[in-house]
Amino acid sequence: MDKKKDDILDVALFKRLFKYIKPYKGIFFVLLILVVLLAIFSSATPYITKYTVDNSIAVKDSKSFFFYIEIMFAVLVLQTVFQLAFIYYAAWLGQNLVRDVRIKLFNHLLRFKMKYYDNSSVGVLITRAVTDMERIADIFGQGLFMIFRDLLTMLVVFGVMVFINWRLSLIVLVMLPLLLYSTRLFQKYMKIAFEEVRNEVSNLNSFVQERLTGMKILQLFTRETTEYKNFKAINKRHQDAWLKTVWYNSIFFPLADLVSSVCIGGVAWYGGLNIVLKGAGVSQGDLIAFIMFIPMLFRPLRQIADKFNTLQMGLVAANRVFNVLDTTSQIDDTGTYVSENFKGDITFKDVVFSYVKDEPVLKGVSFEAKSGETIAIVGATGAGKSTIINLLNRFYEIDNGHIFVDGIDIKEVTLNSLRTQIAVVLQDVFLFADTILNNIRLNNTDITEADVEAAAREIGVHDFIATLPGGYHYNVKERGAMLSSGQRQLISFLRAYVTNPSILVLDEATSSVDSHSEQLLQNATDKITKGRTSIVIAHRLATIKKADKIIVMDAGKIMEQGTHDELLQKENGYYKNLYEVQFLKEEAI
CATH class of the missing domain: 3.40.50.300 (P-loop containing nucleotide triphosphate hydrolases)
Structure with a gap:
């Protein structure tokens, strides 16, 4: 397998995609700011909960309790507003970028020599111009920014966890490398699987388009049974390609849940034992905050793996679209002579x-x-x-x-x-x-x-x-x-x-x-x-x-x-x- 296919992300392809973001730099930077704010606000709720438990509930201080509740409510409202803005503008950026690429692609196709179409499948080209474009939109709407947000959220959450209680953080740190390694392995194999999926989607589109266009011929020559069998075979290959991705998902996500559950159990055991035995260094607020933090730390890792699937599909689609854009099959229109009316010789x-x-x-x-x-x-x-x-x-x-x-x-x-x-x-x-x-x-x-x-x-x-x-x-x-x-x-x-x-x-x-x-x-x-x-x-x-x-x-x-x-x-x-x-x-x- 070639090195480029082994790379989890094609940096050169990303750079090329980012050239299309230039007209929307303002929205791009707004999204980056929203990513940072969401990462900060996501860790605020468990942090406030810790102080509510330790400084209000434990000492039965109703005045400070309501104060913390009001702060928590304000944080949740702001977090919801930022989340709405983030989701909308990420999708908006993806759709605008795809609109520009699709226009460029169609304009490029309009100028190809007839020889290109003689040797190309219409179904494949339709896949490039329609289905693959939607996958490219998902890179920004559901992939890249979501991954960036989740990564930053993990960093902030873990930083706050260390700040609150480094002892409990060590338990989490022991389990984290296993999940990180599993995630990287999962991403590598999912990229290969999605390349196979995109190939089979193109083949399926091409097959269906040609048979629908030539339906009269198929029926005239009573080829319905034969073509039905051919379709079953190509559809089976398409199914098998997708089932491969399902298989990888079915292995990874239960493993991620298991690691998260074991981690929560370890924190609950160690923290609870310290509280019961009146040991030093762990409060009731710490324990509750960590139980809230652990899913927030591990869930983004799972989401990253899921969004990475979307990102991989988008990059595979982008690579296919750029391959068409890079095709030089146009007639050289270098002539300069213009006549409004030929004599006709x-x-x-x-x-x-x-x-x-x-x-x-x-x-x-x-x-x-x-x-x-x-x-x-x-x-x-x-x-x-x-x-x-x-x-x-x-x-x-x-x-x-x-x-x-x-x-x-x-x-x-x-x-x-x-x-x-x-x-x-x-x-x-x-x-x-x-x-x-x-x-x-x-x-x-x-x-x-x-x-x-x-x-x-x-x-x-x-x-x-x-x-x-x-x-x-x-x-x-x-x-x-x-x-x-x-x-x-x-x-x-x-x-x-x-x-x-x-x-x-x-x-x-x-x-x-x-x-x-x-x-x-x-x-x-x-x-x-x-x-x-x-x-x-x-x-x-x-x-x-x-x-x-x-x-x-x-x-x-x-x-x-x-x-x-x-x-x-x-x-x-x-x-x-x-x-x-x-x-x-x-x-x-």
Whole structure:
């Protein structure tokens, strides 16, 4: 096991967390003051009780008795007020710190390359952004300050005990090392156990998220029984990880109670014997105060162990979150060129790209699309058609070659400027659990509801939206579940249309819609592509035949380029073969 994992506390991780406290230094120092006050006031009650017994009850002095009672009441009131303030501000600090870290994490995730998400589990990332964040909040709300308070309370209490009666304190001191050693051992093993717990929580979240998302597939292929068994296995590992922590707790806490009880028994025996035999050095007040002090000394030690569990879970969670924050998977947005409106000239020059190293998907692709042209890309599945779209938007970085827009390398263009002017309609439409209006304009306040309605009327989508309850304010639910596949596609097309793009990309956008919806999209395509560069990846012949240029791809290479008629003239050409196998039947229909 590596040394860092053996350390009970990761000091470097603590330092990093404390950087986020800087904006809240005032509250942090208020908490430190409250910790000191609570430690002092916690030992005041037994101390006052000692003097009440020795100076009032033993001598039957009613006047001083009521005086001590009034002091005790005032101390309890102040202690309650300080405790309330301490608990509130500790939780407040934790939640504010987590809010800041969560915002930073989400902002970081927004800028990752698509490759990062290709290789990452959504369930794990959700765990990082939600569950792990709450554990970080607990570091301050239920962990660090609580431990500091308990440690200081123990020091103050033991100091007062020595001051009152050093003989009785020796009995306590004999038992204390055993509990301290047990606590340290407990903390060490609990850290390892909680790391295992967090791993299993991430695995469980990831498993459940993927199965819920793909529930239709599971049921279509009758995988319910198999997935049920898989879930039982992963849930059992999660249970076992938690039971390990329960096992450690079940050993430590009874041991702590036993040591405390033995200590009280030893003090009662020694102190009581001295009082009965009228020995020197122990009063009735001393004995009562020590019986009150011992739980106050040992209980914080137990609480420290318990709060240390919380602290360990928080630190494990923080380490996982910082691992994501430390991941450098962003596209280098170092470009300085900004254009409000591209002409639309696109050039791919010897572009080589691979999702997996040494397994190129594009192998030296070169083509040009002039401003206003419609380019159709055809080819078998896996030929590299959609990859061209991904690279044009800089979702991935190319291995070699160059991509130019208006003669400017896209690496020199700011990402915002580039992506703002390229509208993409995908075959797999993603809609958020929100209104149709917000799904169309994606909360862009520059696009008004009137703009959306006008665009919808132009492409013939308004009538279907108007029939829905609430019209443009109809909530489509998660992933647009309340709409049909064709309706989702129309919404996606309208989303692209209202942005008034310089370049339009249709990635098999009409392959999953009915003939009526396709006609609507075809009419809209004719309008939006007029005067704009368009790249169309399509399986429909009607769309391809209208293209100014057809690019035929196979296995990551461009095999042919030309118009529909030109490509049909090539004997044994790729496009001609594709046309005869796939498109000729469609044309006949």
